[in-house]
Amino acid sequence: MKKEQFFKSVLPDIHFTYSQMTIDIIGAGIGGLTTAIALEQKGLKTRIYEQAGEIKQVGAGIILANNAMQVYEKLGLRKEIESHGNIISSMNITKANLKLVSRVDLSYFEKKHRVKNVAIHRGVLQQILLNKLQSTEINLKHSLKHVSQAGGIPSSTFENGKSIQSSMLIGADGLTSVVRQCLFPENKVRNAGQVCWRGVVNFDLPPEYKNELNEAWGRGERFGFVQIDKDKVYWYALKSFKKHKDEYSVSDLDSYFSNYHAVIRDIIAATPKERVHTAMISDLKPTGTWHKENVCLIGDAAHATTPNMGQGACQAIEDAYVLSECLNKYDTHAAFEKFQNLRLPKAHHVVKTSWRIGKMAHLSNPLLIKARNLIMTITPPSISRKQPEQIFQLPAL
Numbered sequence: 001m002k003k004e005q006f007f008k009s010v011l012p013d014i015h016f017t018y019s020q021m022t023i024d025i026i027g028a029g030i031g032g033l034t035t036a037i038a039l040e041q042k043g044l045k046t047r048i049y050e051q052a053g054e055i056k057q058v059g060a061g062i063i064l065a066n067n068a069m070q071v072y073e074k075l076g077l078r079k080e081i082e083s084h085g086n087i088i089s090s091m092n093i094t095k096a097n098l099k100l101v102s103r104v105d106l107s108y109f110e111k112k113h114r115v116k117n118v119a120i121h122r123g124v125l126q127q128i129l130l131n132k133l134q135s136t137e138i139n140l141k142h143s144l145k146h147v148s149q150a151g152g153i154p155s156s157t158f159e160n161g162k163s164i165q166s167s168m169l170i171g172a173d174g175l176t177s178v179v180r181q182c183l184f185p186e187n188k189v190r191n192a193g194q195v196c197w198r199g200v201v202n203f204d205l206p207p208e209y210k211n212e213l214n215e216a217w218g219r220g221e222r223f224g225f226v227q228i229d230k231d232k233v234y235w236y237a238l239k240s241f242k243k244h245k246d247e248y249s250v251s252d253l254d255s256y257f258s259n260y261h262a263v264i265r266d267i268i269a270a271t272p273k274e275r276v277h278t279a280m281i282s283d284l285k286p287t288g289t290w291h292k293e294n295v296c297l298i299g300d301a302a303h304a305t306t307p308n309m310g311q312g313a314c315q316a317i318e319d320a321y322v323l324s325e326c327l328n329k330y331d332t333h334a335a336f337e338k339f340q341n342l343r344l345p346k347a348h349h350v351v352k353t354s355w356r357i358g359k360m361a362h363l364s365n366p367l368l369i370k371a372r373n374l375i376m377t378i379t380p381p382s383i384s385r386k387q388p389e390q391i392f393q394l395p396a397l
Helices: 003-010 028-038 066-074 078-084 105-112 120-131 178-183 250-256 260-270 312-331 332-361 366-378 386-392
Strands: 022-024 048-051 061-065 086-088 090-095 100-105 118-120 137-139 142-150 152-160 163-165 167-170 189-204 212-217 222-231 234-238 277-282 294-298
Touching: 003 260, 022 028, 022 152, 022 234, 028 048, 028 105, 028 120, 028 163, 028 312, 048 078, 061 066, 061 222, 061 312, 066 078, 066 105, 066 312, 066 386, 078 118, 078 120, 086 386, 100 366, 105 386, 118 222, 142 178, 152 167, 167 178, 189 332, 222 260, 234 250, 234 260, 250 260, 277 332, 312 332, 312 366, 332 386
Parallel strands: 022 048, 022 167, 048 137, 090 212, 167 294
Antiparallel strands: 061 118, 086 118, 090 100, 142 152, 152 163, 189 234, 189 277, 212 222, 222 234
C-alpha cells in the first residue's frame, strides 16, 4: 500500500498533506521504542509521549529470548545488542542448592533461527533503541490524563495541560495503561500474591554460571540470576505472601534465602539494599479486544503477563514487529484486526502459562514439591523444548 493511500484510510474525510500525518505512541518503554523504530523503517511518521522526565537506566536486567532477537535482527539491531549484553545458552530450573531440576538447551533454537538469546541491562537496551530512532519526536514529561475518540479521531489530554489529536494512537503505556482504562474499560488487573525484589550488582560469577539463566525454586519463593555484562549480574527474588506485601521487608532479604546456595547468598550480600527495587507481581486477565477505531493497544497495555517465562518485553517486541508489518500491508482497521488475530492467541497463551508456572514454582507442601521436581527431572529434553518452540516462532506475515 502506498503511504498516501494508508493515510487516507486513516482519515478519509479530512484534507491533509502527508507530512502532517502522525502515529502517536503513548509510552517510551521497550515496546513503544521498538514500535517507533519499526514504523520509521516503513516510512511512517511517529511521535512518542512519555510520562517520565528522562529516560534513565533502572536497576534491572532483561532477557531477550529468541523471538525478540529475531525481531531485532530484522530491524538491524542484533549485532549491537549482542555486543552490549551477554549470550545465554541454557535456562535452568534448580533446587535451592542449585542442583539441576530441568534444563532448556537454547543452542537448538540458536541454530534453527540463527540468532542467540541475550541478557542485557534494560537501560542499555533502551539507549540502543533511542539511538536507532532517526525522525521520531520524543516528548517527555507527558503523563497521559485522558483519551477519547470522536469520529475515529483520538484526542489525548496530558497532566501538563497539553492536548493532541492523532491520526492513529498506539497505547504502549504498560499494565496500568490510561489508554486501556479510558477506551477498553472491561479489563481486570490480577495480583499474583507475590512480592518481587530485583537488583543489578557488580559480581564475578563462577565460570559455570556465566552463560546461563538459573532460577532456584524453594518453598514459596525462588531466586533467579543471570550475567548481563562483564562482572555484572541481574537477579530477582520472589516470595509468596498470605495477607499483605508488608509481611516481607527488603532489609530481611538475606534471611529469606539463607538456606540457598552460597552464590545466591553472596549475590544478595553484595547488593546495597537501597538499590533493590521492590514490586508486586500482577498481570492483566486476558481480554479479547485490543483495538477500537484508530486506537490500538500493544505490550503490557494489551496483555501484561507475570514474569515467569521471561516473555513480558519479548511479547511487546513481537507486537511492534507484527503491527508495523500489518500497517504496511492493510488499511488501519484491517491492520488492527489482522494484528490482533495474529498476536492474541500466542500472547494469551503466555499470560495463562506464566500464571500457572508462578503458582507451581511457589508450592510450599514438601510432598508436592518433591513430586513436581521429580516430574520435571524425568521429562525428556524433546518435551521440555516444545514450549519454547511455540513461543520462539514468529508468525508468518
